[in-house]
Amino acid sequence: MASLPRLQHENGNQRQGNHQKGHGAGQRPQRIDVRLGDRFRIGVAVDQNGLGGDDGEGRTDRSAFFKDELENWFVLCQSEGVEPLAWKGSYAGAIGMAQFMPSSFNKYAVDLDGDGHVNLHHSAADVIGSVANYLAEFGWKRGLAVRFDVKPPQDLEMRAALLAADVLPTFTVAEMADQGVILPPTASAVDSALALVELQNGDAAPSYVAGTANFYAITRYNRSSYYAMAVVSLGEAVRRAANGAGA
Numbered sequence: 335m336a337s338l339p340r341l342q343h344e345n346g347n348q349r350q351g352n353h354q355k356g357h358g359a360g361q362r363p364q365r366i367d368v369r370l371g372d373r374f375r376i377g378v379a380v381d382q383n384g385l386g387g388d389d390g391e392g393r394t395d396r397s398a399f400f401k402d403e404l405e406n407w408f409v410l411c412q413s414e415g416v417e418p419l420a421w422k423g424s425y426a427g428a429i430g431m432a433q434f435m436p437s438s439f440n441k442y443a444v445d446l447d448g449d450g451h452v453n454l455h456h457s458a459a460d461v462i463g464s465v466a467n468y469l470a471e472f473g474w475k476r477g478l479a480v481r482f483d484v485k486p487p488q489d490l491e492m493r494a495a496l497l498a499a500d501v502l503p504t505f506t507v508a509e510m511a512d513q514g515v516i517l518p519p520t521a522s523a524v525d526s527a528l529a530l531v532e533l534q535n536g537d538a539a540p541s542y543v544a545g546t547a548n549f550y551a552i553t554r555y556n557r558s559s560y561y562a563m564a565v566v567s568l569g570e571a572v573r574r575a576a577n578g579a580g581a
């Protein structure tokens with residue numbers, strides 16, 4: 335593979351291109367043109383309705399975020415010796431089995447199999463190590479339960495006060511109990527603050543869990559409580575299967 339030219343950072347304008355703020359729906363996607371030395375010229379189409387300016391329906395302008403991810407992508411390509419067009423990811427830029435954005439790749443991905451490269455497409459060891467490193471960086475505690483199934487306070491004001499903290503572990507077991515949460519005995523010795531999490535079940539009654547710091551760590555990967563519970567449920571099923579109890 336040919337070596338990549340160094341990124342141009344000297345005047346800070348090399349990656350500005352001609353992208354402008356969006357002005358609403360119906361316009362053609364604009365382009366960010368990025369020069370990589372004299373050898374590459376890459377145009378990256380940014381659909382401002384999906385990734386950029388407000389389309390009039392309240393979606394946030396995320397163009398700054400994706401410009402930063404684009405810069406991280408080129409840094410990644412240089413550090414890994416990858417041609418910028420060689421790897422494919424999700425439409426928004428998430429890479430490989432771990433679905434890391436380029437900035438997360440640069441911060442948290444690790445070479446666990448020791449071959450000198452971080453390979454999130456084909457190395458299960460690198461993927462597992464990178465996800466573990468990501469969770470550890472966001473507070474994962476080894477051996478700590480992720481969540482406890484609980485009954486919420488009957489008092490709706492107390493319930494609302496607990497839910498206001500969202501997924502952030504805020505309350506001790508005693509504080510939750512004082513507010514009317516019914517916790518299982520196994521929660522009594524937990525070494526973590528807890529968050530009351532409400533999970534809607536369509537027409538059925540919602541479920542409630544008390545999420546620990548480990549539940550919170552999973553939500554740093556994806557902020558949805560439903561995503562976190564899906565990860566936890568799948569992980570528990572894998573553990574049961576691995577232990578021979580069936581999924």
Ligand SMILES: [Ca+2]
Nearest residue numbers: 445447449451
């Ligand atoms: Ca590796």
